[in-house]
Amino acid sequence: MGRYVMKRLLSAVPVLMIVGIIAFALSHLSGGDPARVVAGNDATTEQVEAIREQMGLNASLPNQLWTWFVNMLHGDLGYSYILNEKVTPTILSHVFPTLSVALFGELIALAIAIPLGVLAADKHGRLADKIVLAFATLTTSLPSFLAGLLLMILFVLQLKLLPASGFVYPSDDFAGYITHLILPAVSVATLQIALISRMSRSSMIDALGSDYIRTAAAKGLPRSKQLWGHAFKNSSIPILTIVGQSFGELIAGAIVVETVFNVPGIGQLVVNSILRRDYQMIQGIMIFVALVFIIVNLITDVLYAVIDPRIRERSF
Incomplete structure (x- = not known):
């Protein structure tokens, strides 16, 4: 290893x-x-050249x-x-606030998307499956910064439940740390929810059609164990792939959302x-x-x- x-x-x-x-x-x-930016517009040519030399720009x-x-x-x-x-x-x-938003957003996305994907696969072709696909399509078309603005209007201006902006370190106030993270994290999680739920659904549909699932059903294994104990375990590689590949997009989304919520x-x-x-x-x-x-x-x-x-x- x-x-x-x-x-x-x-x-x-x-x-x-x-x-x-x-x-x-x-x-x-x-x-x-x-060098001119550092020196300022009022600097003389000699001052600019001295700064260029100091910065190594003459090499x-x-x-x-x-x-x-x-x-x-x-x-x-x-x-x-x-x-x-x-x-x-x-x-x-500046790393800790960004990683906090990204990792919290990833946890939210996984907690929502994987159960939705498993549900859609289990109800393939039925109403629940169509609702999950519609939800995934909606979140795919919703940019993270726009999701942040909509969440801000709802939870800050209308319901007055969460803070509008800023960041609190957990060492200062852990409850404040969590409440300030909720809106930015949910904003960056929207695209992740769409990607992970679709991949979970697709992988689970393939797994549920396998012989070992039919054998487990014939032996009387409960449906929940068929889904989570067998099918999901064998579907985890594609899900892990999409999580790893899209985490970079989540970091990029966090960078944009930080501007909306004034996260340092x-x-x-x-x-x-x-x-x-x-x-x-x-x-x-x-x-x-x-x-x-x-x-x-x-x-x-x-x-x-x-x-x-x-x-x-x-x-x-």
């Missing part, structure tokens, strides 16, 4: 390098002079890229001259960095998001091997 994980981590290095090159190129092709682009790569491999994503802070600790200080996470940092033309911070965030994708895919692959012994035998 350890050797497999190490191989996957080493294979991620080229991915990070490609993402780094793209981030570096986009930052330098986007126009504008970072050739290959040298700048090489220096950035070497620093990145040591965990240093650069220095934000706009914020006068190192990029890595600044990003890490990665999304807010991205928006502010773009407005400030903080190129070093933008590059660092792109690398960080790519690393999150790699870690999620690695966890998904390891879970494959845990669930299915045949995959474990081939991989390890």
Whole structure:
């Protein structure tokens, strides 16, 4: 297992390098002079040149890229001259709110989508199945930011049950932490609910048509055990696949929703960095998001091997 994980981590290095090159190129092709942004519009040419020298912008682009790569491999994503802070600790200080929204949203999506998918498969072709499909279609066509605005109108303005915006750390107030997370998490969960419920339904329909399910039914096994003890267990690989692949979309949705609910996470940092033309911070965030994708895919692959012994035998 350890050797497999190490191989996957080493294979991620080229991915990070490609993402780094793209981030570096986009930052330098986007126009504008970072030194001028730092110095301000009233700065003299000499002051701007001094800042360019300090930022290392006078070096050739290959040298700048090489220096950035070497620093990145040591965990240093650069220095934000706009914020006068190192990029890595600044990003890490904004990670917890984003992960809270994404993980809470994932739990909500799984808690709703999997039972709906199993129900639709069990009632295939009947009214319950059609209702689940209609619900999945509705949530698919509902962007996370629009879902957030609609939820805000209902639960904040009309019912006055939940806070409209902000974020509370659990160490300060755990109840407040949960209540502030509900609306953003449900907003990002809408698309996940559609994807997971459809995949659960499709996988369960295939499983319920298998010989081992007919054998279990012939032996008088209760329907609930047929569904959850046999069919769902054998349908979990496709469901896990869609969860792993779409978690990145959930992170992206969380970044957008953070702006709607004023959550001080990665999304807010991205928006502010773009407005400030903080190129070093933008590059660092792109690398960080790519690393999150790699870690999620690695966890998904390891879970494959845990669930299915045949995959474990081939991989390890």
